[in-house]
Amino acid sequence: MTSQPPNLPADTVALSDGGRMPLLGFGTWQIRGEQVHRSVSAALEAGYRHLDTATVYGNEREVGRALADSGVAREQVFITTKCPPDQADRALDTLQESLEMLGTDHLDLWLIHWPGEGSVNVDLWRRFVEACDRGLARAIGVSNFDLTLLDEVTNATGARPSVNQIEWSPLLFDGSTLAAHRDRDIVLEGYSALRGGTLEHPAIVDIAERVGRTPAQVIIRWHLQHGVVVIPKSVNVDRIRSNADVGDFTLSDADMAVLDGLGPKATG
Numbered sequence: 001m002t003s004q005p006p007n008l009p010a011d012t013v014a015l016s017d018g019g020r021m022p023l024l025g026f027g028t029w030q031i032r033g034e035q036v037h038r039s040v041s042a043a044l045e046a047g048y049r050h051l052d053t054a055t056v057y058g059n060e061r062e063v064g065r066a067l068a069d070s071g072v073a074r075e076q077v078f079i080t081t082k083c084p085p086d087q088a089d090r091a092l093d094t095l096q097e098s099l100e101m102l103g104t105d106h107l108d109l110w111l112i113h114w115p116g117e118g119s120v121n122v123d124l125w126r127r128f129v130e131a132c133d134r135g136l137a138r139a140i141g142v143s144n145f146d147l148t149l150l151d152e153v154t155n156a157t158g159a160r161p162s163v164n165q166i167e168w169s170p171l172l173f174d175g176s177t178l179a180a181h182r183d184r185d186i187v188l189e190g191y192s193a194l195r196g197g198t199l200e201h202p203a204i205v206d207i208a209e210r211v212g213r214t215p216a217q218v219i220i221r222w223h224l225q226h227g228v229v230v231i232p233k234s235v236n237v238d239r240i241r242s243n244a245d246v247g248d249f250t251l252s253d254a255d256m257a258v259l260d261g262l263g264p265k266a267t268g
Contacts, residue, residue: 006245008047011224015162016185017132017139021109022078023224024244025050027191027233028059035235040066042237044077046244052231053102054082054113055094064103080109082143082165083124085116091127095136110137111165114144121145125153125161132159139163141187147180154184163229165189169198170222173263178226189229193219203262207255214242221246222259 012020026043028036028051036059040051044066053063060081067077079102087094099105110128115121128140141163142150154160164181168190181188198204199215208215216232220243223230232243251259 006046006241007248008244009224009247011227013187013227013229015109015139015187016160017162019108019138021139021163021187021229022050023227023229024048024220024246025052025078025080025229025231026240027231028053028057028063029191029233030057031233031235032057032059033062036062037066037069039233039235039240041070042240043244044070044072046241048240048244049076050078050080050231052080054084054111055087055098056082056084056113060098060101064101068103074104078108079104080111081107082111082113083128084113085120085124088116088120088124088127091124092131092136095131099136106135107137109139109141109163111140111163112142112145115142115149121149121153122156125157125159129157129159141165141189147177147184150184150186160184161186163187163189165191165229167192168223168228168230169193169196170204170219170259170262171196171198171201171264173260175260175263178228187229189231190223191231193223193230194232201262203258207251207258211249211251211255213246213249216243217246217249218251218255218259221249221251222256225251225256 011023026048081098131137132140139162141161143165204215208218234240
């Protein structure tokens with residue numbers, strides 16, 4: 001018996017390259033082996049059309065196989081992978097290996113996974129710009145960069161990262177950080193939204209109980225209403241579906257303010 005499909009949000013955000021990125025994605029960090037194929041397959045069946053992986057996750061081949069087996073057309077799925085800074089000298093080779101494992105001729109988004117030392121960030125970013133110019137990546141960005149590093153690579157190359165993927169949740173909310181990204185026309189993408197005590201926080205649990213949703217659904221909905229990309233991950237099929245079932249409710253302004261107020265620097 002097939003259960004009712006989740007009510008997925010259709011929300012997307014414009015990238016500086018002119019493309020659009022689904023605000024809800026499926027993360028694959030720490031999922032390995034056959035479990036990746038099962039989880040990504042379940043996500044695609046549930047309707048997710050945004051997959052996030054990375055070279056260091058060691059699961060790109062399984063992600064690609066799940067997509068190929070799903071019957072979902074490649075052009076319907078937004079694919080992100082990430083390059084570690086220690087691959088700066090062979091960045092384009094690393095990208096070609098990722099493309100081969102993912103079974104595609106281009107990425108929708110390629111990220112520097114974390115900052116390197118010295119000139120590595122600018123050197124690697126130049127390779128990213130080259131990959132974009134060659135059509136191997138439609139958009140390029142970074143992960144775990146602070147504002148100084150974002151400005152450094154932008155000023156050195158004239159090419160602005162489209163996305164910065166950082167750890168983000170109501171407990172980490174900082175209105176000035178979100179505003180600074182928007183001022184730079186850089187999309188903020190959050191990871192580990194459902195970690196760090198968020199699912200058990202009394203204020204989040206209270207809102208969830210009041211609106212008849214799970215704490216995870218409330219947190220994901222909070223991201224969407226802020227226009228922040230969120231990539232929850234799970235290996236549990238029911239939770240994968242539940243995390244996507246957020247397209248048919250809205251948090252009130254009062255509830256959003258409560259959630260924003262949980263951050264250490266909530267300023268708006």
